[in-house]
Amino acid sequence: MDLLRHLGFFVTVAEEGHFGKAAERLGMTQPPVSQGVQRLERRLGVRLFSRGSRGVGLTPAGTELLPQAYALLGAAERFVAEAGRLRDRAIRVGVIPQLSSWHVAAIAASARVTVTTASSVELVDAVMSGELDCAAVHHPALVTSLECGPVVKIPSWALVPHGHKASGIKDLHCLPFATAPRSHGTAAFDLFADRLRAAGLDPAFVPAVDDREIVAAVAARRAFGMTCDPHLRAPGVDRVAVDEEFSLRVRLVWRSLGDDVREALMGALT
Amino acid sequence: MIEQRIRDVFVDAGTAGWLHAMPLHRTPPGREVDVDADEPVVMASVYKLVLLVALCRRFEDGLLDPQSTVRVNPASCTPGPTGISTFLDPITMSWRDLAASMMTVSDNAAADVILGEVGLDAVQRLLVEEDLTGTRIIGGTADVAATLMRETGTSTTAQAFALISDNDEVRTVSAYNPVYTSATTPRDMTRLLSLIWSDAVVSAEQCAFIRRLMGMQVWSHRIRAGFPFGDVRVSGKTGTIGAVRNEIAVVEYAGELPIAVAVFTFAARADLALPAVDAAIAEAARLAVTDLRSGRL
Numbered sequence: 397m398d399l400l401r402h403l404g405f406f407v408t409v410a411e412e413g414h415f416g417k418a419a420e421r422l423g424m425t426q427p428p429v430s431q432g433v434q435r436l437e438r439r440l441g442v443r444l445f446s447r448g449s450r451g452v453g454l455t456p457a458g459t460e461l462l463p464q465a466y467a468l469l470g471a472a473e474r475f476v477a478e479a480g481r482l483r484d485r486a487i488r489v490g491v492i493p494q495l496s497s498w499h500v501a502a503i504a505a506s507a508r509v510t511v512t513t514a515s516s517v518e519l520v521d522a523v524m525s526g527e528l529d530c531a532a533v534h535h536p537a538l539v540t541s542l543e544c545g546p547v548v549k550i551p552s553w554a555l556v557p558h559g560h561k562a563s564g565i566k567d568l569h570c571l572p573f574a575t576a577p578r579s580h581g582t583a584a585f586d587l588f589a590d591r592l593r594a595a596g597l598d599p600a601f602v603p604a605v606d607d608r609e610i611v612a613a614v615a616a617r618r619a620f621g622m623t624c625d626p627h628l629r630a631p632g633v634d635r636v637a638v639d640e641e642f643s644l645r646v647r648l649v650w651r652s653l654g655d656d657v658r659e660a661l662m663g664a665l666t
Numbered sequence: 667m668i669e670q671r672i673r674d675v676f677v678d679a680g681t682a683g684w685l686h687a688m689p690l691h692r693t694p695p696g697r698e699v700d701v702d703a704d705e706p707v708v709m710a711s712v713y714k715l716v717l718l719v720a721l722c723r724r725f726e727d728g729l730l731d732p733q734s735t736v737r738v739n740p741a742s743c744t745p746g747p748t749g750i751s752t753f754l755d756p757i758t759m760s761w762r763d764l765a766a767s768m769m770t771v772s773d774n775a776a777a778d779v780i781l782g783e784v785g786l787d788a789v790q791r792l793l794v795e796e797d798l799t800g801t802r803i804i805g806g807t808a809d810v811a812a813t814l815m816r817e818t819g820t821s822t823t824a825q826a827f828a829l830i831s832d833n834d835e836v837r838t839v840s841a842y843n844p845v846y847t848s849a850t851t852p853r854d855m856t857r858l859l860s861l862i863w864s865d866a867v868v869s870a871e872q873c874a875f876i877r878r879l880m881g882m883q884v885w886s887h888r889i890r891a892g893f894p895f896g897d898v899r900v901s902g903k904t905g906t907i908g909a910v911r912n913e914i915a916v917v918e919y920a921g922e923l924p925i926a927v928a929v930f931t932f933a934a935r936a937d938l939a940l941p942a943v944d945a946a947i948a949e950a951a952r953l954a955v956t957d958l959r960s961g962r963l
Contacts, residue, residue: 547835586680
């Protein structure tokens with residue numbers, strides 16, 4: 397028996413004091429409403445209405461049960477509304493500042509999301525606390541007990557001052573490297589630094605959190621930087637292709653996330 | 667708070683870390699340093715200390731003569747970077763020297779020969795008898811290597827380690843999971859050290875033998891590096907597998923109470939060499955031990 401539907405009959409008949417008027421309000425004919433009320437009474441083993449020639453009235457039991465029927469129907473309505481709110485809520489995604497605007501747009505276009513930017517350390521904390529649903533963090537990072545996707549390598553380019561003669565990483569030895577500070581994620585920072593050193597470059601570091609700050613430092617001829625934006629062009633800035641090992645490594649982390657959303661986000665990153 | 671400072675050291679090195687430190691020979695035990703000290707952690711070669719205790723029980727019970735010899739053919743042993751594992755030709759050595767190789771250079775071949783003699787059952791019995799309830803040893807180096815090769819689909823341990831050290835792939839191997847591999851807790855290990863330092867786990871003579879071997883460990887890049895001072899004795903046993911780096915040790919300043927410290931780490935980076943994490947183990951141990959020092963007696 398669909399209890400909520402039958403409670404609806406009970407409440408409407410009680411309000412109207414008449415089976416015919418109640419049926420009209422429910423957009424039904426009278427017989428199914430009156431049979432429905434009878435089924436409910438049989439199921440409960442309690443008479444809810446006394447039926448007289450001038451209409452129907454609540455029995456003492458019916459009077460006592462009516463407020464609880466209202467409460468149940470109200471709770472059911474709120475339950476459905478909350479489910480709808482959750483269904484339509486945007487997925488809260490966090491990204492590191494190194495992820496380019498181009499990739500952020502790809503994420504935003506792939507699913508119903510809101511995107512915020514923070515360091516890997518802050519993103520992991522926010523996903524742990526439930527402030528964010530998932531995040532694209534700089535790999536390798538301390539991800540504690542979070543669920544993790546595979547490592548995604550996003551192709552990157554070196555940004556060098558216009559006219560700088562650089563055909564590879566080693567040619568950049570006279571410039572500091574503008575990048576997000578080490579505190580954003582020590583493991584990923586150290587890995588990248590070690591890769592540069594292994595390739596023959598041991599640069600000084602200047603903090604530049606995102607593409608905008610990096611471009612400003614590069615255009616001012618104060619540093620070189622890296623970007624994963626496939627279309628970034630700026631005055632005073634040249635792009636140089638670099639080896640695949642200098643790609644931006646990111647990894648999606650989450651506590652609970654629908655497969656469809658995860659696939660959409662992964663698709664946007666690759 | 668000393669615990670927070672230690673956590674910050676681990677985070678800065680890009681590693682998860684667990685630590686327990688406590689002074690020995692002190693009643694009541696007094697203060698200790700606890701950084702998630704009851705969490706299960708992967709043991710790696712730290713298990714060799716438990717195995718050594720079990721071997722010394724056999725010596726003590728007269729079941730095995732420490733000076734009797736055993737012939738070892740390196741070709742049929744687990745590969746490893748040190749000791750007999752690196753030899754080309756068969757050798758004959760005494761059980762106690764085999765134990766020395768296992769402890770001082772973490773010789774995998776020596777450990778597997780000793781485990782073959784002692785048996786996993788005797789090791790388990792020891793853990794139960796000494797109430798080391800957070801510790802479970804499921805096999806030796808050979809078993810771990812075999813599982814690692816099976817899981818990575820490789821045929822040599824070198825290939826297996828090359829695969830798990832790749833930062834572009836995240837491999838979930840059971841050697842990294844305390845649920846599936848030999849595991850302990852930092853607190854269990856400092857308790858084992860306290861039993862060894864108080865002659866309680868085997869005879870005084872055998873405990874002195876164990877302490878001597880731990881004092882001769884050659885590695886100085888982890889806990890020893892935290893105490894580069896002349897009048898400090900550091901007796902330890904390291905454990906390393908891929909991103910897992912551990913050491914347990916007793917630090918003894920001249921004229922002070924000894925302090926047991928157990929440090930277990932699991933790095934975010936997969937690289938086989940991470941000096942920053944070794945240095946973090948040294949720093950975490952130094953912070954904990956310095957905090958607990960009794961001062962000159």
